[in-house]
Amino acid sequence: MTSSIESFDKAIISRQPNFNERKTRSEFRKVIPNLKTVVVHCFDPRVTGIPAAVAKALPGQIYPGEVFEFVGDDGRKNIGSNTTIFPVVVAGGRASASAQLSISVACHLFDIDNVVVVHHTDCGGTYFTPEGFIETFKEEFGQDITDLWDGDDMSLENFSQSLHRDVRNVRHSRGTPRHVNVYGYLYDIETRELHLVEKNPGDPNAPRGAAWR
Numbered sequence: 001m002t003s004s005i006e007s008f009d010k011a012i013i014s015r016q017p018n019f020n021e022r023k024t025r026s027e028f029r030k031v032i033p034n035l036k037t038v039v040v041h042c043f044d045p046r047v048t049g050i051p052a053a054v055a056k057a058l059p060g061q062i063y064p065g066e067v068f069e070f071v072g073d074d075g076r077k078n079i080g081s082n083t084t085i086f087p088v089v090v091a092g093g094r095a096s097a098s099a100q101l102s103i104s105v106a107c108h109l110f111d112i113d114n115v116v117v118v119h120h121t122d123c124g125g126t127y128f129t130p131e132g133f134i135e136t137f138k139e140e141f142g143q144d145i146t147d148l149w150d151g152d153d154m155s156l157e158n159f160s161q162s163l164h165r166d167v168r169n170v171r172h173s174r175g176t177p178r179h180v181n182v183y184g185y186l187y188d189i190e191t192r193e194l195h196l197v198e199k200n201p202g203d204p205n206a207p208r209g210a211a212w213r
Contacts, residue, residue: 025109027072028109030070031079032110035083035085035112036061036113037054038102038114039085040094042089042090042092044123044124050187051063053187055084057196058183061085062085063085067079068081086112088103091125094154096169100170103173103175107177112177115180115183116185117170117185119163119184119185121187121188159197163197164184164197166184177202177208179206179208181202182200183200184196184199
């Protein structure tokens with residue numbers, strides 16, 4: 001098994017001879033050329049329809065899109081997708097540290113215009129409090145997680161407040177380019193409808209790298 005994994009490691013792009021990071025990033029964008037929107041939503045298996053709902057709510061979006069093959073400038077066959085939406089799946093759909101890293105990486109690799117944070121009704125995050133989570137985790141597993149996360153990012157006690165907090169955090173993160181629009185939606189798990197709670201438009205005059213010009 002080890003030798004097989006090592007053979008895959010040899011294909012890691014950043015380990016290739018004469019690796020040019022800026023050129024490689026530009027070429028990688030051709031793999032998913034239309035990606036415009038990051039959607040942060042919950043890992044609840046009942047709400048896998050959220051990205052498609054966002055695609056209907058925002059103009060010009062495609063999800064899930066189609067996978068296609070193309071030949072790159074180097075003559076090699078590549079696998080691409082024409083989707084415009086990049087789902088980031090996390091507990092409660094909270095746009096905290098791990099979600100923000102995904103947002104920043106997406107903005108680095110692709111021409112992202114929108115970040116959409118979606119919380120949903122009947123979420124598991126409404127079934128516990130931060131205090132209860134910390135207390136019972138220590139009782140059941142013998143480990144103190146008190147300082148791992150901010151209490152306001154752990155559960156959902158009020159949808160308006162949680163979406164306002166997450167939209168604000170994404171908007172003010174140094175990892176979110178200033179041109180990006182940030183939305184907060186609530187998804188009704190019964191009707192499968194999205195309800196816009198908050199919108200924070202980006203600055204259309206904010207700097208964008210030469211790669212996207």
